[in-house]
Amino acid sequence: MMNRKRSVTALWKEFLREVVGPSVGVECAEYYRRVADWALLHGRDFGAGVMERSGLSVLARLDVRLYLSAQPGVAPGMELSRLSAFVPKTLEGMAEALGNTLREMVTVWSPKDCPNCGGPMRTLVALSARKRRIFLSCRDCSHEEWLDGSPVTARVDGRIFPARVNEEGELV
Ligand SMILES: [Zn+2]
Structure with missing residues (x-):
């Protein structure tokens, strides 16, 4: 165990x-690419389940x-101090930190x-074989709802993507 830790x-x-x-000096899009590339490079260290x-x-x-937020909640210049304060104990914890970033x-x-709970909600897209559907997912609790306010009762099969905002300001 010591070894693994x-x-x-x-x-x-x-x-x-x-x-x-x-x-430290790069733009957010470049930082995103670097973190993403590194995560993919180590996909086998993490394992498919953890990556998922x-x-x-x-x-x-x-x-x-296509996806970078207009106000990315991460500043590359602050990242070294933010992430240095975190010591992951497991590969899963580390992958979570990368995913959250x-x-x-x-x-x-x-x-x-x-x-x-009053927390902020992310706009996400559920993709299934038949359609893509936008829903909101609370950052702080497990609450999820469709855009019409009805609860997401069963987690949709298929994949979850962040929503995007197009030039007209519409969610896509
Ligand atoms: Zn909540």
């Missing part, structure tokens, strides 16, 4: 040294030119707050 720490330090440290649960399997493959940069926040 040390290897997670070593991998995290490698990420900070190779990706986060050299990204952390959201990395989708987030790391997004075209950031990418997610912050592509989130379209709904103007509506969560009716359950």
